[in-house]
Amino acid sequence: MQVAGITNQQEVYVVSDKSPFKINQILIIEDESQGNLRGEVVETTSYNKYIPLNINGEMADSKVLQSLRSLGYNVDDNTIYIARVRLIVETEYPVSTGSRVRLPEFHEVKDLFVKSSPDKGLVLGVIKSTEELNETLEDEYRDLQCIFQDGKIYPQTGVPFIFDIRSMQQYPHIGIFGGSGSGKSFGMRVILEELMSLNIPTVVLDPHYEMDFTLSSDGLDEKYRGDFSNKFKCLEIGKHIGVKFTDLSTNDLISLIGAASAGTLTEPMVNVISQIHKPRDTYFTFEERLSLLREAQELGSEKKIQDRLNGAEDEIEKDRYKRMLEIYRQYGSLPSASVNGVHWRLQSLYREGLFTNDIKMIENCLLEGKMAVVQGQIKILNVFATYIINNLYHKRRDYRDGLQRGEAAEFFPPFVLAFDESHNFAPKGYETSAKSIIKEIAQEGRKYGVFLILATQRPTLLDETVTAQLNTKLVFRTVRASDIETIQKETDISPEEAKRLPYLRSGDAFISSAIFGRTIPVRIRMAKSTSNHTENPFDELFEMLNKKDIELYEMIKPHLPVYPDDLLSLLNKLDGNRVRDVDSLIRTLEVLVEKGYIRKNKTIFGEAYETA
Template structure:
């Protein structure tokens, strides 16, 4: 292999005879003036002079390149040659020497480029594409540590290159991760792999799962079950409204304002004033709602209540329930009559409070989640998208303030051991719904909170991991703070423009994004200093929703009524007249409703499987079944 054509201090062209170049593979140019120069293949092609217009078929081949080939002794009339455009991976003072010999490196010659930092303190995310030739010199400890999943054939294959580690300890200086890709790109798979690595390293993570798929209890077929077993006890799934929620009595007025603002659109300063005026520390949902209703009813009949309030005498507690309510309303009116509140404003606050209550957010607390994070575990909170986003806004604010409070107290030498709260990851899928791009009149109450976490979280090591199918819809301020971006297949032009603008991915690599196979990605990271093409490794676990719905339907149909066999297997013969009695016997044994049609379908299936023999009975217009 030789350098040919015109070169610069950062690019050159290389020609080979033996085989084509692989995109993104690493080469070494033995430059006589600068020593070994490490380069990466960024464009490849082949020329065959026997085909018409072959010499002009590729932008890689020009007259200068052809003349260099001839000067080096290549016979373009007899052979096919392979050409690549390469880019230097370090800054050069001189142009790459024309005619210099090019060779493929050994692993130790490029290890610092492929594995910056300590692999034991890194997330093993996959295999670096274009490094297949380095397998021969790869140390044993790095072999077959990252299996690859083939979604087309649904099989797990051995590692085919150098494993890719993301050094997470460098995230102290270069925080936050974004995972972006369209439908079917492997985004959810990449997120699962990242969370497995977070658990393997024993790092705390707070995960919000709107798709009900981030469970790590089932091993991926073809992988080592022990890998899945190792995750048990390192994560806990919480159902929003049942295991996780918000204790209303613990809310500060500011937190309640934030929740009510997130509940519905068209929040106003009048509503904020109403909440700040009427909310009392320790209020329950019932007491706060009751106060809102009482004041609203009194203001609707203000003339009457104004006259009652002007009377100085104390009213005795009446025995009639309606009168007691009226007295309560009068008491609230006397207390807040001068607050300049309107019944319509109070009604709007009540509507928002009712929305939050119907979401099931109130009644539980964050104590169990806090305990899991303090123990270095992953807490996965599941729920419908909208309630989950409202809860996430509150939970992120709560835990972020815990961590920030500890760090600020530590800086002021005021921290106590029992005040410690660990650094943690905040993992949000479909993040563009929670923190959309800022446009006029856009409703996004959580955006300011996440902007603060994105810009200030580095100081406290609170790390965001944001996954989204629509990177263009994500807030630009937050996107700019994501120092590591994992880009999978993306098709929409708007998203491609954002990726090109927000990363160091080249235009040629952006052009490849719509055609990437599922699971292939570009990792653009300030930690690495360059973009690395990666094949995401096979996860050790699988989603509980991984089974094809059609395969699930076939399986359910094939096993429907299988529990009836426990009753049927003891019978030697089954006559048509026995079916009704059998249905009753099955219901009594199994404790569930059984229909005659279900029993008949099960008998027919068992006959096909060879467990029973069937003989039509013309006289009884039915079938006689006998046990084999």
Template sequence: MQIVGVTTQHEVYVASKTHKFRMNEMLVIEDDSLYQPKGEVVETFSYNRYIPMGFDKGIADDQVLKTLEQIGYDIGSDDIHLAKARLFEEAIQPIQTGAQVRHPHFEEIQHLLVKAQPEDGLILGEVKSTDFISETLPSPLTGLLSIHDHHGLREQNGVPFIFDIRSMQQYPHIGVFGGSGSGKSFGLRVMLEELMKLHIPSLVFDPHFEMNFAAQTEGIEGRSYEQNYTVVQIGKDVGVDFSALTTRDVERLLAAAGSLTESMINVIQSIHKRKDSYQSFSDRIAHLAEALEMGKQKVEGFLHDGGMTREEMERYQLFKRLLDQYGSLPLASVKGIQWRVHRLHQAGLFQQNIRAIEEGMYAGKLVVVQGAVWLLQVFSSYVIGALYGKRRAYRDAKLQHMQGEFFPPFLVVTDEAHNFAPKGFDAPAKSVLKEIAQEGRKYGVFLIFATQRPTLLDETITAQLNTKFVFRTVRGTDIQTIKEETDLTAEEGKRLPYLRSGDAFVSSAIMGRTMAIRIRMAHSTSPHTLNPFDELEQMNAKGVDELISVLDEHLPFAEMDIMTLLPHLNTAAKKSWDVQAWKKELERLSEDGYIKKEKTPFATMYTRS
């Protein structure tokens, strides 16, 4: 391999007769005067005489051709492999044309590839095109992972990509971007496995009910994570302690149940009292709505007339007090608040507390919170604010040399992050997430945000994501956003729509440059891995088997016997079919070969196949 064509201080062209260059391949230029500069292949090209084409475009220009001929390449008959390589560090002068090029040893590029030891970082995958270096890898960096590649599962044969989690204190927060089917959720699963391995407390919001780590991947001897995570569902295992909410918290929660008008906000601010329980607040709202519907004149009339029981008298006296205090509030707004409070209560939000989450965090576990998207938006506002407040109070007390209750540093992880912190409009958890994005580093609270649509994510938060994992992305607006927020080159941007599932660019201030990696095979599998068409086939087969077992007790029988057998067949098969429906089903089963249909001079008979 040799340097050819016109060179600059930061880009060179490399040619070879035998070696086919690969994207992101690392090279060392043997130029001692420049201390053997190192670079990475960013564009490749091959030419042979069977593919005549003009050289006025692409990397094989006239200057490159002339150099090739001067150093002995036969343009007419040789296969020529070319690559454009970008140097990792700008040279003080242009590289010498004709200089020899080789693959590096691991020691020469260790500082570019490995920033943490396996036991201290997140082992997320393999750096692409580093198999040339595998022979010089030290033993602690070998055999760490498995990769799913073109030919199935294989063992690691390159440099592992180990994310230095400790560096997040200086360069906080991670973004995971990629379209549907790009491997984004799979990459997030691998990150969560690594967080569990290091016992880092993490709060995960799972709108797809897929972050379960019980099922292990076949063919991989991975560790079990049963003791490292806990799954809780909103309304069943966790909820909001209403009495701990401030008036502002109540506003946020009810806004998530349905948008609030200025009048509704005024109702909340007027009616909510400190330490209100759900029951006391909802009763006050319900009584006020009933009183407003009756009107002050009617209530006073009932009180003046008398002739009521003690309970009725107390009820109308309560109505009068509410009308005296809140009578100016519009009925429609009070009804709107009543509906929103009732909706959240029906979802179970106010029937539990967050003790299970706090216990999991103290134990260094991954706590997965599951629920509908709208309910997660509501709950996340409360729980993130509460946990962040505990962590912040502890750190502030420590800085002031005061005794505070310890609460561990933790990570907030969510898929579909644009639902929690959207650009352009408000959301329940947006304000606290923006605060963590900007100040969480000081308190040891960090974000991992995954989304298919980075364009829809709040720009303040996107700008604070110091490490970005970029999977296949097709939409032009999203690619443009990614280019603006990362150091991806124009060539890498063009490759984004064509990345294989599981391949990603990592743009990180921690690494100091963009790296191409392939995510390792996860040790656990998602519960949604079954193909929906396979699922349909399985259910159809199961349904047929159940019908055959029901019919088998009565076969053979004639078509005229269906009326007699109808109650027994419907009871055993748990159906409510009539005679015609059973005839159609018997016809289908006979056509598919499960039973036999025979026409005789006397009747149509159904028998075992």
């Protein structure tokens, strides 16, 4: 391999007549005057004069071909492989044409690929185009993982990509971008597994109920397996966790009720909540106040309420109308439509179970170094996120601020917040209740040890302030031009890499990180756990249909053979199980014949259905 053609301080062309080059491959250029230079292959091509294609660009122009002939390459008879190589560090002078080029050994490029040891970082996958370094790889980086590709499991071959989690203090927050089926959720699962392995406290907001780490992946060798059963808890809103109503400030309550209506509280509604809510209110005291005010406004006057009070039949009813009268005198001037709107939204949150628990189980998970997976429908999760992020972030912030002031404070650990479908929580162009606190954490969270992992299929829809603070981005296959444009603006992905984004295989990603200072192509490792949503829906359908067929066959089996005159009798014995009339029974029997459970035979009494 040699340098050919015209060179400069940033890029050179390297040629070989032995083997083709790989995209993102690292090469060593032995320049006599400037020493060993490292470069990355950014474009490859091959040239053969017998293939009459019009090759555009400089990769095979007449000057390059003339240079190849001068270097001794037989371009008339052989296929020549050409690579455009971008130097890792710009040189002082142009690289000498004719300089020898070779593959590196691991120690020569270790600083480009490895920023952490496996036991202190997140082992996320294998760096692509590093297979040649496998022979010289140091032992501590060997055999850390396996790769799943084309339906098969392969051992690690190449340099592992290890994310230095400690460097997030300087370069905080991670973004995971990719379209449907690109491996985005798979990549997030791998990151979360690694966080659990290091006992890093984490809260995951999971709208798809898929971040359960109980099930192990099939086919994994024992040495690659991981038991996460004691490292996480799945907590469902309304069942395991919720909001403790008595802890809510008036502003908290406004945020929660606003989130329940997609942030569309009117000023009069805000005024209703501000006036009626009292410190230390329970849900029932606040709801009763609203309910009594609604009823009083429907009656329409103090006189009518007084008449109801005078006509009350017992002390309980009298007491109720007394409180109604008092509330009406105090708040009766509030707009009835706004009172009704607040009351309806409050009750909808209660029906979702939001006020039936607290977040103590989440706090306990963080204090124990575990992962809390918060599950719920996207709407209620968006509402709950407002409360939980505020609560946990300020607990950590208050602890750190207390230490700075020299005050004794109860320890609350640093933690990671992970969101799937993050554009729903911090969208571009409009406000949501969770957006302001997410933006605050994106900008200031690193000072307090609170970090974000935001996954989305649509980076264009994510708030730009938040996107700009994501110092590490995992970019999976992305097809939309607007999303690719956003990714190019927010990362150091080259134009060549951007062109490859729509064609990446599922599980392949470009990792653009300030920690590395360059974009690195990575094949994400095989996850140690698997989602309960991985079953193919058509397999599920066929399995269910087969199950029903077997159940029906077991019911019909004792009555075989079945002759035409037996059909009505059999129908009565089946008692409506999947068949409602003789025609549907015949169709069912034909299906069982087709699937081989029974057979149809001609007899003197007509066609009979018999045991196969």
